Amino acid sequence: MQHHVIVSFGKDCEYDFKLAGGVAADEAREWFDREFDTLECDVSTPTGKILAVDRILSVAKYAGEERFRDQSTWAEQFAKNTAAVLGRDLIRVDVEHYSIGY
Numbered sequence: 015m016q017h018h019v020i021v022s023f024g025k026d027c028e029y030d031f032k033l034a035g036g037v038a039a040d041e042a043r044e045w046f047d048r049e050f051d052t053l054e055c056d057v058s059t060p061t062g063k064i065l066a067v068d069r070i071l072s073v074a075k076y077a078g079e080e081r082f083r084d085q086s087t088w089a090e091q092f093a094k095n096t097a098a099v100l101g102r103d104l105i106r107v108d109v110e111h112y113s114i115g116y
Contacts, residue, residue: 017097031093042098
């Protein structure tokens with residue numbers, strides 16, 4: 015399956031990934047768990063439960079635009095793992111507005 019993941023940090027600051035294949039959803043969730051802890055992400059939710067989309071958005075936010083620009087291997091891992099967790103052909107991670115669109 016072909017995946018297209020766009021990570022946006024604002025108008026003129028987007029990172030575009032076109033991926034074939036990927037990783038298993040369980041491995042992808044584990045990767046996000048590790049990155050979430052490593053980056054010391056903090057998400058407050060009314061239920062206290064952190065959803066997969068919250069992890070994805072928080073990891074992108076706390077990693078920052080610089081990591082996507084300067085660490086292409088890490089950025090590609092982020093995109094592959096995002097595609098595996100969400101299982102959609104087209105995914106837009108909008109960090110500026112803290113939302114994910116399909």
